[in-house]
Amino acid sequence: MRTRRSEWLTVVALEAWLPVVLVVAWWFGSASSTSVYFPPLSSILGSFAHDWLNSAGLASNLLPSLELLGLGFGVALASGVVMGTVLGLTPALERASRPLLEILRAIPGVALLPIFIVLFGIDQEMKVLLIAFGSFWPILLNTVDGVRGVEPLLFEVAEVFRFGRIRRLLSVVFPGASPQIFAGARTALSISLIILVVSETVGGNGGIGYFLLAAQRNFAISSMWGAIVALGILGYLLNIAFRLIERVILRWHRLQQTRLGSEK
Amino acid sequence: MTIHRSPTGPNSAHTSSAVILEARGLGHSYNDRAVLSPMDFTVFEGEFVCIVGPSGVGKTTLLRCLAALQPSTSGAVYVRSERVTQPTAGVALVFQDYSRSLMPWSSVLANVALPLRAAGSSRASARTDALRALALVGLDDVAAGMYPWQLSGGMQQRVAIARALASRPTLLLMDEPFASVDAYTRADLEDLMQRLQRELSLTVLLVTHDIDEAVYLSDRVIALNGRPAHVADIVSVDLGSRRDQLTTKGMPEFAELRARVHGLIRGSRGTTS
Amino acid sequence: MTIHRSPTGPNSAHTSSAVILEARGLGHSYNDRAVLSPMDFTVFEGEFVCIVGPSGVGKTTLLRCLAALQPSTSGAVYVRSERVTQPTAGVALVFQDYSRSLMPWSSVLANVALPLRAAGSSRASARTDALRALALVGLDDVAAGMYPWQLSGGMQQRVAIARALASRPTLLLMDEPFASVDAYTRADLEDLMQRLQRELSLTVLLVTHDIDEAVYLSDRVIALNGRPAHVADIVSVDLGSRRDQLTTKGMPEFAELRARVHGLIRGSRGTTS
Amino acid sequence: MPSPIETFGALGGYLVTPLFWTTIAETVGTFLLALAICGVVGVTIGLAIGSSPIANQSTRFLFDFLRTIPPIAILPLVLLLFGPTPRMVLVVVVLGAIWPILIQSIYAARQGEPLLREMSRSFRMPRRWYILHIFLPGSMPFVMTGLRVGTTICLLLTITGELLGGAPGIGYQIENAQNYLDTPRMYAYVLVSALLGLLVNAVFWLIQRRVLRWHSSQRREEY
Amino acid sequence: ASPSSAAKPGGIVKASIVIGVGGQLSTADVFTGIDKGFFQKEGLTVTTTTLTAGASAIPQLLNGGLMFAAVDTTTAVSSTQQNVGITAVAPNTVGVPDDDGYAMVVAGANSGINSPKDLEGKKVQVNQLGGTAQALTSASITKDGGDPSKVQFVEIAPPQAIPALQAGRVDAVVLGEPNVTIAKGLGFKAIFNPEQNTVPKLPTFVFVTAASYAKANPQVVAQFQRAILASNQFDNANPDAVRSIVAAHTPVPGAVIAKAHLPLFGEESLTGDQVQRYIDFLVTYKVLQAAAVPKGSAVVWAP
């Protein structure tokens, strides 16, 4: 168990040293800053603590955002993987729908927002769909490519042994495409956070994005930075959660990659 | 080990048994380069047929066409008189590239159990059957719990065999299934195949480049040759229904058959010499 | 084909030649599971040594440790008396899993030429050498222009051999290099290896599960056995320096040696029987 | 929403104006520059970091933190630093669009066949050869997907950046048309943007087909 | 782009300045100032930069990319409150004291909304929750005998306001020209002018500059103030001239300009007193917190 602990310590140390160095540099670099837009880190951390490290701040600003994010990202993940799998398995359909998908993908957000407002209103539903729409694409593209990249021989194994549709998906397609699906989902996670902020400017029902923009408008620059810090940390924490899931699901892949699994 | 052939065994198959597999005018080209020129042959139920031929002649291609994994560019394949375009139930294939044919994300046990689960077995019975099949090919519980890529080449190959056996096929197509195992394991596996063929009245079509193996195992040997490949000859092996590694291989008929098959292949050798 | 051994040939190697490869207390464990118990042996310059042993005993592991691709968990490897921890110049390895060891994005020719180009050959001379090496193993220009995954298993394996040969090694480590080729190509390649070994005074360490092949090719056979594996015995093969597929394999000494090696391996068989 | 006829009508009308073409040129110029930067920097750094576990662990926090920050949050800051210049738009675009490419490249670095890595070691290939002939081709499948994701994000952010920074491009036209409810003009430019996206990605598809001809994802298509 | 200033006998320094304008009717005074020579008379050479987002003006003033920009008075006050280093120098527009004005609350023709009070129980768009538009509308409702707490205000950015109204996602929207005219063209009805009974004649938009700039160039600021006031007086007196100048300088469609209400421009110098009254109004409607609010005189530049 001692080695396990020291392993953990190494991981934490490796992961922490650069952020610590940067924070220290930021702290001293900004200590005597007089620029309104670049306040000293001490005052940013003060705002951060004041705005976010209490139950009220979390309940009124963070929880609604997390809910939106969870729903939006969830919808994107589910629909991206499902549609990506279908398209990945039927190249003809994929080729046929490619132009349409590429066009949809390239609709600018400025134009998208009014369309979404008209179609879905200004409430939660619209925001969830907006987040889902934005973060859908990386998952879709990666799933399509991932599914198509699965070792062809394994598809033949599935055919010879006449796997049913479900078993084929669960035992061959998804595991085979999972490294790439994870890569897409990790990208999509951050995109969904970014779109969350944009979507919260509509309606104005609180949330971290609304808080950030309101702070910006009211020249509460430390609070704005505090919200950026909060967003960044949130992004980091969500990515950690993701990495933990990935560690379990892609265990085989990690082991296989690190010298055929013999060494850790 | 002595193999007792049943009276209805393969050597009488030509006359008494039904045709299980038939190739009619089966030919294949890759991008307009002909690999198999149209060929005809039949395999009878309960028969053990080996396919031999030089490297690159088209054995794998033929097997893949027979398994309906790849549409042939001419002719057709019939399984029990029905034309097949999709892999049929009861047919299992052991791939030549065994290491790629195992799912790296599943344990060995799960790899072997998967076809059983797909065929509707319960989790528990699939597990039992898979472990039994693994034991048949000489792999223990430790190996069953490992990932395929943690096993040696020969062990992986045996996992692929175990997977095919576990699925209880009636027609087993095997593509150089013993290429990576040592001489003893190979002999054991050969005898295992014979026993299974007899006991379960399995039909086996096995590609091999070991002519001794082909003669030892088969009721008939199909020799492929030429470019594009054609059937050079189909040799009936009448070594009786009781075979064993030492006695049979020592028989003068064995040496004779072996020489004959050798001659068939030698006919069209490539640039190697 | 008749192989003439040079007077300084391998059979006199033990006494007159220098040690090229030495394992001292070399052992290996995967995740605390011992696979190789510490072993010692030496290989002399110009010698042809085969390693035999049951499937899964640790032959590939041993070869990878000798090639310094994988740090051994105990002991050390010396090449020309220098301890190696990184792959050394002049050592080439043919992987057992040949199909994965070829780059799917390059043509066969490019695959074979790459080590040459990386070692500084000009494009033209790398091309010539690569084509020559491919011809040696029986692959023509058409095959050279294809992607590896368009070739048959045996052809891929020969590409892997050609790549190792093209790189002009002084020490060649081969892991079941002829497992997927037909009997004739195999015999040709065996004789090719002997010729190259003699002409270029190459040292070859070859893993095989074919005991005939081991005896036919080797000056010495290292038999591995047990779990964890240890060197059961090292058998000197004194079949003279002129060998040929028919005569040599017919010699009574050959049968004797073969039986002896068989016995060494049979010693510790697994659950298969 | 305007009918497609109105939209195409409006688009047809713009096709003959020089303003239309300078607008497109403006956007495409910034976009291509940003894409080049994101592509080169993102892929290089991503692959480098992905192949070094230590670098990967060290930069995780930084990257996961930074890529969560929305471009609109830092807009006042970049405006303060750069003013409403094309350079500001470029900074916003690069800061926003580099992440998908970077993250995918980090993943890409871990996709290669381990046996090929060993093969190159056993032949003692110099680093450069290993990277060029084994590492890069092996990573390409993931990198190409990342580039296709990143390209569109690059284009979208260019348009957003123009809009926010007031630079003359498609984004500005869309915003302006929106302000005066000139919906045909707005959708005409939306269409232009979408077509640009289609065009650029079509180019990427062609590249991908060529570069990954060997890969099973492309082989299957030929069946 | 710092002004190339050189003292001239008449106390006028020549300077080049950049003014941030909002592309629409509200900064017509800057364009008339250019076209009618009011800036030139004060020795100022003016170029304009279009600002798309309101918040983007302040960073550019601070980094010297802009010398002056029009922002809403609330922004000027809160930036003073946060010590951003911005100071207000001149009025831009002031609240219109008439029924019809530059800013209007707009609703569907058959929505049954005819007066401020009718907004009770409705969903009303504002550009910023807790912002000026919400305060003005709330005050109008209160004055009409209604209860603003029964109104559901939602925040939607101006470009999306009319689409949201069209789609029925909100019942009423608070618009400024030329959007009021555009909305009317689409069949909507202007209900009331929220400025009429709340901030009549008080500066709703003001020109601001960086405090550091003002301190370094007091003469330029004074010249700018004189030029803008002259321009504003001219604009209020010559609406037709304003319309043609706006048509020449902005992309607003001519047909819209012809019908649009022009804003009312501030003709008097900006005073601390005016701003104080505006602040008091904002505090009453909780746009700003009473405790932290600066004095009106602190918002306005005093050399």
Ligand SMILES: Nc1ncnc2c1ncn2[C@@H]1O[C@H](COP(=O)(O)OP(=O)(O)OP(=O)(O)O)[C@@H](O)[C@H]1O
């Ligand atoms: N995908 C492909 N595209 C083009 N040619 C192919 C393809 N697959 C196989 N071939 C060619 O078809 C021929 C026969 O290949 P096949 O794999 O059937 O040979 P084989 O008899 O199984 O040989 P081996 O004993 O070496 O495995 C070879 O010449 C090979 O190059």
Ligand SMILES: Nc1ncnc2c1ncn2[C@@H]1O[C@H](COP(=O)(O)OP(=O)(O)OP(=O)(O)O)[C@@H](O)[C@H]1O
């Ligand atoms: N990456 C690994 N992780 C754990 N165990 C491994 C790994 N690689 C090999 N082993 C184990 O080490 C043992 C020896 O494997 P190795 O591949 O060296 O055998 P081999 O002698 O080459 O067998 P074969 O003739 O079948 O190729 C096997 O039991 C195998 O399960």
Ligand SMILES: [Mg+2]
């Ligand atoms: Mg084959």
Ligand SMILES: [Mg+2]
């Ligand atoms: Mg091995």
